[in-house]
Amino acid sequence: MKTYEWESLLKSFLIFLVLLEILLSINFWYEYKVKKIAIEEKIKTEMKLCAYTIQCEGLSTDFVDKGKDKEENILYKKNGDFYSYFSVPTAEKFLMKVVYPKQRYLESVKRLEGKLERKFLLYSLFAMLVSFLFALYALMPLRKALRLNEEFVKDILHDFNTPLSSMRINLKLFKKEVGENQKIERLENNIETILSLQDNLQIFLKGIPAQIEEFDLKPLLEKRIKYFKILYPDIHYTLSLDKTAVQTNKDALTRILDNLLSNAGKYNMANGKVMIRLINRSLFIEDTGKGIKNPSKIFDRHYKEQERGIGIGLHIVKKLCDELHIPIKVKSKEHEGSTIILNLAKIIK
Numbered sequence: 001m002k003t004y005e006w007e008s009l010l011k012s013f014l015i016f017l018v019l020l021e022i023l024l025s026i027n028f029w030y031e032y033k034v035k036k037i038a039i040e041e042k043i044k045t046e047m048k049l050c051a052y053t054i055q056c057e058g059l060s061t062d063f064v065d066k067g068k069d070k071e072e073n074i075l076y077k078k079n080g081d082f083y084s085y086f087s088v089p090t091a092e093k094f095l096m097k098v099v100y101p102k103q104r105y106l107e108s109v110k111r112l113e114g115k116l117e118r119k120f121l122l123y124s125l126f127a128m129l130v131s132f133l134f135a136l137y138a139l140m141p142l143r144k145a146l147r148l149n150e151e152f153v154k155d156i157l158h159d160f161n162t163p164l165s166s167m168r169i170n171l172k173l174f175k176k177e178v179g180e181n182q183k184i185e186r187l188e189n190n191i192e193t194i195l196s197l198q199d200n201l202q203i204f205l206k207g208i209p210a211q212i213e214e215f216d217l218k219p220l221l222e223k224r225i226k227y228f229k230i231l232y233p234d235i236h237y238t239l240s241l242d243k244t245a246v247q248t249n250k251d252a253l254t255r256i257l258d259n260l261l262s263n264a265g266k267y268n269m270a271n272g273k274v275m276i277r278l279i280n281r282s283l284f285i286e287d288t289g290k291g292i293k294n295p296s297k298i299f300d301r302h303y304k305e306q307e308r309g310i311g312i313g314l315h316i317v318k319k320l321c322d323e324l325h326i327p328i329k330v331k332s333k334e335h336e337g338s339t340i341i342l343n344l345a346k347i348i349k
Contacts, residue, residue, distance in 0.1 A: 005143060012135035020127040028120050032112070039108050043082050044075045047098040051086035060099045063088070070095055080105070157198055164198075167191055189231050193262075199255060214349065217244040217283075221276060224257050232265035240277035245349040252320045259313045260285050260340050283342040291334035298330060 050056035064070065070085045072095065077083075080102035085095040168191055175184050218241050225237045246253070264274040268289040275286045292298055299318035321328045325346045332338035 005139065005146070008142065009135050009139050012138050013131050016131035016134050017128060020131060021124065024120065024123055024127060028116055032116055035112055035116075036109065039105070039112065040075060040082070043100050043105065044084065047075075047082075047084045047100060048073070048086070050098050051084075051096050056098065058101070058104055060101070062097045062099070063091070063094045064097050066093060066095055160194070160198055164191060164194060185230055189227065192227070193231070211249055212247060213250055214245060214247045215250055217241065217246050217278075217344075220250070220254065221257065224254065224261055225276070228261050228265050231262075232268070234271050235265045235268050235274055236272070237261075237265075237274045238276070240275070242278075244278060246344060246347045247349055248324050248326075248347040252324055256317050256320050256324075256326070256342070259317045263313065264289065264338075264340075278344075281343065281345045281348050283344055284339055285342075286337065286339040288337045291336050292330065292332035292338055293334060295330045295332045295338075299328075 050059050072085050072087055075082060075084055082100040082105060084098055086098065088094050088096050171184055171188055221239055221241060225239060229237055264285055264287040268287050272288040277284050298314050301312060301315040318328060327343040329341040
């Protein structure tokens with residue numbers, strides 16, 4: 001299952017489990033109260049037997065004067081001890097006081113609590129199993145709908161390949177006929193942009209590959225900046241970076257950089273700037289663009305502040321950063337620009 005499916009399963013499981021645990025807790029609390037009362041009734045019975053049969057093992061007895069404050073056959077409790085008064089047939093002026101010790105009562109309560117705790121644990125394990133099966137059953141229709149949706153998107157992406165391949169071949173042939181041409185180069189870059197979006201969608205559906213390799217970050221950035229300079233000729237890209245060896249998935253990191261550099265150019269001001277620099281193992285991508293109203297929301301799926309795009313680019317960036325263990329931060333002010341900070345400490349060699 002994919003991450004969001006596990007998340008959905010876990011949330012459903014927890015909701016069902018919490019509800020069952022609440023019901024179990026209420027039931028066991030009621031049972032505990034009832035059985036505690038039963039213990040007190042048993043204590044009262046033992047006291048009566050002590051008074052009438054003088055079999056008082058574990059109990060203490062005494063004779064006290066009768067008084068208005070001493071009602072017979074009533075269970076009293078003081079300082080944890082239980083006691084009752086019983087009449088003495090041969091002594092009308094006296095009552096027999098039978099005391100049930102606190103420690104003996106506490107031992108009975110402790111045994112009850114231990115028994116109920118074991119029973120509660122057993123019922124909780126059963127509730128966990130039921131919750132998991134119920135959550136799995138509830139997830140099945142959602143998984144089926146997601147699979148159908150993914151298959152549809154995959155088919156569309158596959159169908160893109162034929163016209164895109166045809167366009168690339170024809171552009172190469174046309175380029176041979178007319179030579180180097182800026183308009184042809186822009187068309188090629190636009191096709192590459194579509195292919196990049198296609199790659200983003202495939203990553204969104206499949207997740208990133210686990211292959212790790214070591215490479216120099218500077219040539220990769222120089223190549224990607226050159227590509228975006230053609231797409232956004234009025235934007236000035238500058239790079240301040242020495243040779244920096246990193247060890248990570250190159251394709252995934254390229255997707256991250258492409259999305260960030262594309263946004264920095266796409267949403268910049270006319271004749272704006274994009275500055276890329278490495279400071280203390282953190283890569284800063286700073287632009288002089290429009291800025292972001294809600295920086296905390298930009299990584300949410302389908303969130304966007306402009307009419308352009310479909311709102312999954314930065315969501316994919318966040319997803320890839322999490323997979324590559326690259327913490328990402330955003331600082332932005334409207335009409336002043338934005339700064340994206342990638343902490344590369346875990347991947348820099």
